[in-house]
Amino acid sequence: MRSVGSTVLALVLFATYLGIGALAHDSHFSLGWALTSTLLVWAGPAQIILISTLGSGATVAQAAIAVTVSAIRLFPMVVSVLPTVRAPGTKRRQLILVAHFVAVTLWVECVRLLPQVPRGRRIVFTHGLGAGLLAVCLVATTLGYVLAARLPELFAAAILLLTPLAFLLSTARNCRQLADVLALVLGLALFPLAARLHTGADILISGVSAGTIAYGVHWWRARE
Amino acid sequence: MNFVGDWHALLVLVLAGFLPNEVWRMLGLWLGGGVDEGSELLVWVRAVATAILAGVIAQILVDPPGALASVPDWLRYAAVAAGFAVFAMTRRSTLFGVIGGELVMLAGKWWLG
Numbered sequence: 263m264r265s266v267g268s269t270v271l272a273l274v275l276f277a278t279y280l281g282i283g284a285l286a287h288d289s290h291f292s293l294g295w296a297l298t299s300t301l302l303v304w305a306g307p308a309q310i311i312l313i314s315t316l317g318s319g320a321t322v323a324q325a326a327i328a329v330t331v332s333a334i335r336l337f338p339m340v341v342s343v344l345p346t347v348r349a350p351g352t353k354r355r356q357l358i359l360v361a362h363f364v365a366v367t368l369w370v371e372c373v374r375l376l377p378q379v380p381r382g383r384r385i386v387f388t389h390g391l392g393a394g395l396l397a398v399c400l401v402a403t404t405l406g407y408v409l410a411a412r413l414p415e416l417f418a419a420a421i422l423l424l425t426p427l428a429f430l431l432s433t434a435r436n437c438r439q440l441a442d443v444l445a446l447v448l449g450l451a452l453f454p455l456a457a458r459l460h461t462g463a464d465i466l467i468s469g470v471s472a473g474t475i476a477y478g479v480h481w482w483r484a485r486e
Numbered sequence: 487m488n489f490v491g492d493w494h495a496l497l498v499l500v501l502a503g504f505l506p507n508e509v510w511r512m513l514g515l516w517l518g519g520g521v522d523e524g525s526e527l528l529v530w531v532r533a534v535a536t537a538i539l540a541g542v543i544a545q546i547l548v549d550p551p552g553a554l555a556s557v558p559d560w561l562r563y564a565a566v567a568a569g570f571a572v573f574a575m576t577r578r579s580t581l582f583g584v585i586g587g588e589l590v591m592l593a594g595k596w597w598l599g
Binding site: 419 | 498504505506507508509510514515517529530535537538540541542544545546547548549550551553557565566569570578581584587588591595596
């Protein structure tokens with residue numbers, strides 16, 4: 263069952279990066295640019311936000327703000343993974359690559375697998391796991407990009423649909439509190455309204471307002 | 487255009503994608519410990535991050551890029567709704583939900599001819 267669990271996660275990750283490759287192609291980025299973004303950014307949500315904001319004409323500053331807000335969630339993940347990876351005497355610089363590899367899939371797999379790995383070998387293990395997942399995603403990015411360019415329209419559309427489907431469902435799966443569920447639903451609902459303002463910062467406006475309303479409801483209910 | 491594109495495109499990638507994303511990993515590395523994952527600030531941050539991602543999902547569905555624009559609006563929404571229904575019925579299986587949504591979209595396009 264454990265290996266099945268990791269296969270399903272890897273398949274969803276593969277599908278996600280097929281979608282990112284296809285999205286990069288249809289938003290007129292080069293393949294090398296798409297691969298460099300997978301290598302350097304290594305976070306699915308940040309990559310689709312980057313590609314779709316830049317692709318729809320947002321400025322560098324607007325894209326950077328949207329990306330950085332989406333990336334704040336990496337902070338608690340890194341904070342929670344590192345104590346399980348490090349051994350007594352581990353230097354901080356030995357953990358830089360581990361920190362770079364932290365993203366939702368690696369985080370889930372670390373929580374699941376690291377307890378079975380002897381403490382002295384955990385950095386090496388995490389490097390191997392991260393490099394393996396990254397290699398899978400680079401292949402998927404390339405495949406998605408090439409397929410979007412070559413396939414008949416129907417199948418290219420199917421690959422592009424992977425991105426909203428995979429992100430909607432994996433985000434829904436990660437919802438832990440009422441605030442998360444409300445943020446997802448309101449975020450979907452408010453975007454079309456914010457888009458009518460034609461400010462260029464639609465995603466930031468709908469995201470910050472939907473997220474803050476969701477948090478407000480959470481705070482108000484906690485006070486009851 | 488060469489493989490990566492021009493230097494300008496790469497610079498935009500670093501400034502708008504790499505640095506604003508990586509800064510949180512490096513902050514986690516340097517400041518780690520002392521942050522409570524259940525703290526109220528992080529609940530708000532997670533809600534805003536979730537809503538921003540939801541906005542991007544909505545943007546791709548409402549104003550789709552490239553080949554996805556060839557699928558009629560109602561069929562895109564129906565496919566995503568079907569994917570969500572399968573996800574809910576299979577005890578939150580992302581994989582089955584994605585497959586279900588894709589099949590509805592392909593079947594719909596085939597049926598439309």
